[in-house]
Amino acid sequence: MSEKGFRSFLDDLEDAGQLKHIRKPVDCRQLSSLGDQVEEATIFEDIIGYPGWRVATALVSTRKRLAIAMGCNENRVAFEFEAKSTKPIEPITVKSAACQEVVMEGDDVDLTTIPLPMMHLFDGGPYISGTFAISKDPEHGSNVGCYRLMYRTPKETGIDLVSPSDMRFYYQRALDKGEPLPIAIAVGVHPLDMLAASYKAPIDADELALAGGLRGQALEMVKCKTLDLEVPADAEIVLEGELLPIGWTADEGPFGEFSQISGDVKWNPIFRIKCITHRRNPIFYMLQMPWENDWLAAPVTEAAGLQALRIASVQPVDIRAPVGSCGYWSLIASIKKRPGEGKNAVTALLSVAEVKFVVVTDDDIDIYDPDELDWAIAFRVQADQDAIILKGARAKHIDPSVKSWLLGKGGLPTTAKLGIDATIPEGVPKILYRRIKSYGRDRFKVEDFE
Amino acid sequence: MSPLAQTIKSALEVDAQQFHDVVDKHMNIPWQEFLRAWGELREADILKRDDAGAYFIEVK
Numbered sequence: 475m476s477e478k479g480f481r482s483f484l485d486d487l488e489d490a491g492q493l494k495h496i497r498k499p500v501d502c503r504q505l506s507s508l509g510d511q512v513e514e515a516t517i518f519e520d521i522i523g524y525p526g527w528r529v530a531t532a533l534v535s536t537r538k539r540l541a542i543a544m545g546c547n548e549n550r551v552a553f554e555f556e557a558k559s560t561k562p563i564e565p566i567t568v569k570s571a572a573c574q575e576v577v578m579e580g581d582d583v584d585l586t587t588i589p590l591p592m593m594h595l596f597d598g599g600p601y602i603s604g605t606f607a608i609s610k611d612p613e614h615g616s617n618v619g620c621y622r623l624m625y626r627t628p629k630e631t632g633i634d635l636v637s638p639s640d641m642r643f644y645y646q647r648a649l650d651k652g653e654p655l656p657i658a659i660a661v662g663v664h665p666l667d668m669l670a671a672s673y674k675a676p677i678d679a680d681e682l683a684l685a686g687g688l689r690g691q692a693l694e695m696v697k698c699k700t701l702d703l704e705v706p707a708d709a710e711i712v713l714e715g716e717l718l719p720i721g722w723t724a725d726e727g728p729f730g731e732f733s734q735i736s737g738d739v740k741w742n743p744i745f746r747i748k749c750i751t752h753r754r755n756p757i758f759y760m761l762q763m764p765w766e767n768d769w770l771a772a773p774v775t776e777a778a779g780l781q782a783l784r785i786a787s788v789q790p791v792d793i794r795a796p797v798g799s800c801g802y803w804s805l806i807a808s809i810k811k812r813p814g815e816g817k818n819a820v821t822a823l824l825s826v827a828e829v830k831f832v833v834v835t836d837d838d839i840d841i842y843d844p845d846e847l848d849w850a851i852a853f854r855v856q857a858d859q860d861a862i863i864l865k866g867a868r869a870k871h872i873d874p875s876v877k878s879w880l881l882g883k884g885g886l887p888t889t890a891k892l893g894i895d896a897t898i899p900e901g902v903p904k905i906l907y908r909r910i911k912s913y914g915r916d917r918f919k920v921e922d923f924e
Numbered sequence: 925m926s927p928l929a930q931t932i933k934s935a936l937e938v939d940a941q942q943f944h945d946v947v948d949k950h951m952n953i954p955w956q957e958f959l960r961a962w963g964e965l966r967e968a969d970i971l972k973r974d975d976a977g978a979y980f981i982e983v984k
Contacts, residue, residue, distance in 0.1 A: 502955045503947060523954050586959040595944050598977060600959065627963035725973045739977045 478689045479708035480662045480759065483543060484530060487515050490542055495519055502600070505529055506593040509762055515539060517757070524589040528757045534665045535765035537797075540773065543665040544688075549842070552776030552793055555669065555688070559777060563686030563693075571696035571707035573660070578750040579700065584628040585747065588711065591760050594730035598739065599632075600625040601729055604761030606660040606671050608703050611644040616703070618671040618681035623659065623713075623745060624726050632726030633717065633745045636871050638886060645717050645743065654716035657745065658703045662710025662759040664689065665770065673774050674827050700749040710756045715747035722884035731872045732767035732800050740871065741883040764800060772801030778826045779805045786822035788815050791837040795829075803873070804831040806841045811897045820862050820893035828870045832893040839896075850896040853907070860895040867891050928953060929964035933981055936971070940980035 487493040494514040501522045509516045509531040518529040534540045537548045546554040578584065590600035602623040610616045617640040623631035635642050641657070648655040670685035686692045695704035698714045705712045726742040761767060775795040783790045793807040805823045809815060816834055823832040835841060835850045855861070869889035871878040876887040898904060925933070932946060950958050965971055970981050 503951065523956050586956045586963070589955075590959065592944070592947055596942060596977060598943055598973075599962070625959060625962075626966045628960065630966070725971075728977045739973050 477691060478664050478666070480530075480664055480710060480757070481708075483533065483664050484515075484517065484757075486542055487533065487539065490539075492539055492542065493517060500529075502589050503592045505531065505589075505591040505760060506762070509760065521589045524587075526755050527589050528755075529589055529591065529760055530662075530757050531760040532762040532766055533759070534668075534769050535762050537769055537772070540665065540769045543669075544773075549792075551773045552780060555773045555777040556780045558687045558690070559673070559684055561687045562680065562683035563689075563691065564680070565682040565686055565693040565695045565704075567704060568694045568696055568707050571694070572753050573705065573707060573709040573712050574696060574699065574751040575754040576752050576756075577699055579748065583747050583750055585625060585631070585713075585750070586628050588750070588752075589758050590625050591758075593760070593763065594736065596728045596736040597730065598624055598725070598727050602631070602659070602661060603729075603763060604661060604668065604759045604766075606663045606667055606706065606709070607641065607657055608660070608705060609641045609644050609655060609657045610703055611647060614640070614644070614678060615680075616682070617641055617644065618685075620668060620672050621659075622729055624729065626724075626744065629747050631745045631747070632724055632742050634726060634729070634740060635717075635742050636722070636740050636884075638868060648717070649719050649721055652719055654719050654746075656701045656703060656714075656716045658698050658701055658705045658715075659713040659745075660705045660709035660711070661713075662757055663706050663708070667693065667706060668770055669774060672770060674778060698749070699751060710759060711750070711752040713745075713747050714749040714751070715745055717743045718746055720744060730763040732764045732771060732802070733870075733872045734764045734768075734800060735872060735874065737872055738879070765797075768797050768801040770801075771795070772797065775802055775805065775826065775829065779807060779823050779829070782822040782826050783807065783809065783819055786818045788819045788822065790819075792841050794841055799831065802827075803829060804833075805829050806833045806835075806847065808835045808837045808839055808841050809897070810837050813900050816860070816895035816897035817862070819897075820895050824862070824864055824867075824891045824893045828868060828873075828889070830867075830869075830873075830889050830891045832891075833896055834894070835896045836898055847896075851894060854896045854898055855894055856899070860899070862893040862895070864891040864893075925964055925968070926961055928957060928961035932961060933965060933970070936965075936979055936981040937983050940974045940976075940978035942976075942978050946979070 499520045541548045666688040694707040696707040722741045728737040731737040772795040789810040791808045795801045819834040869876040869887040878887040
């Protein structure tokens with residue numbers, strides 16, 4: 475049995491005073507709004523109409539709780555993620571698993587037996603928001619990602635597959651052959667597994683080994699009951715089924731997106747479920763949008779930024795993906811700069827996923843201090859020399875400014891990107907940036923005069 | 925079609941409604957029963973969406 479899992483993380487939160495128990499009966503229509511009002515992570519102990527079930531939410535909706543998951547200081551999350559990601563540990567297969575204590579197959583499959591929450595005001599239906607989705611391609615092997623599921627019928631959900639991803643690529647390949655794509659969805663895994671799943675790894679990279687590296691121990695996997703796929707053995711719930719070969723034709727959404735926007739109706743495939751397995755006393759994980767998603771996105775974006783800088787032979791000092799950009803669309807970094815590297819750093823960071831705004835400073839700037847950052851931009855930037863604009867780069871549908879509704883079903887949007895080199899310009903003497911300091915500040919102490 | 929699904933169907937034939945409007949009108953119904961009724965409408969493949977994401981059903 476793994477030492478780290480969804481339940482051990484709940485214990486970690488409990489020990490840190492970061493888990494609130496709500497013991498009064500709660501309806502599925504109340505879960506999200508109640509969880510949204512609690513500062514801590516929340517576990518609902520009594521779900522009306524669902525005896526034996528509990529619901530946990532907002533487990534990593536602050537950087538503090540994400541740092542608990544990582545086992546490090548809040549500002550070291552990205553560096554910890556990057557370091558551990560270089561030490562992958564291959565998963566191992568076990569024969570029996572807690573996630574298969576209860577099995578529903580065939581006609582018994584019924585999603586309504588799971589306490590699916592009503593989450594946001596404009597959602598198109600109840601959602602399963604926190605998933606660890608596994609698929610496989612004959613050529614590229616298995617892949618893991620995070621995809622939301624919208625309830626449609628007791629045996630079907632919608633799935634958001636509009637953005638470019640490895641699973642979308644696998645699905646397209648299956649669709650081209652007129653075949654369904656078998657997938658398995660695990661719900662209720664350790665946040666480190668979710669981080670690995672959301673990492674924008676190269677298509678042949680093994681997210682399961684990355685999850686093992688982040689955990690510091692091999693992820694235990696068990697074979698699905700009805701598919702040639704394996705799922706995390708310590709998951710709470712597993713849905714086994716296939717994406718129907720219908721393309722992007724079924725309405726899905728809106729859903730409260732991690733962009734902090736309600737979103738709109740999208741056209742997506744349908745996930746048909748053939749088997750549901752779960753623990754005997756399962757805990758449904760309701761990933762609370764947007765904060766939980768944003769804090770899960772940030773270290774992944776930051777680690778990708780660190781990697782991009784190192785590939786560009788630039789030495790990073792600090793990096794952050796601001797939560798105002800949902801941990802995804804902006805990167806701020808400080809570097810130890812050699813001539814020209816401000817521009818190298820900017821272009822490297824602009825290459826990261828859908829990051830569309832970048833600021834790079836020298837290492838004397840505290841990038842966590844917005845006033846420091848403004849100061850660097852004000853006095854180290856000439857717009858005609860230090861701003862870089864890239865056009866026609868890959869974008870995400872949920873950014874309204876890319877006007878994705880004009881693209882039609884299945885279309886992929888593009889975006890322009892802006893980078894600002896806020897390092898001291900070449901040719902400007904550093905002495906001109908000496909900061910004001912009171913005379914004798916180190917010697918004369920006010921307490922001596924009180 | 926169950927009586928609850930029929931009730932929702934009749935309402936959506938008159939007006940387009942956001943999903944939360946449909947939920948609000950049936951707060952007294954157990955959630956599982958509501959979900960099953962909604963599933964019946966999905967299975968019947970009659971739900972349409974307007975530009976704001978509201979559901980409606982065309983009357984032929």
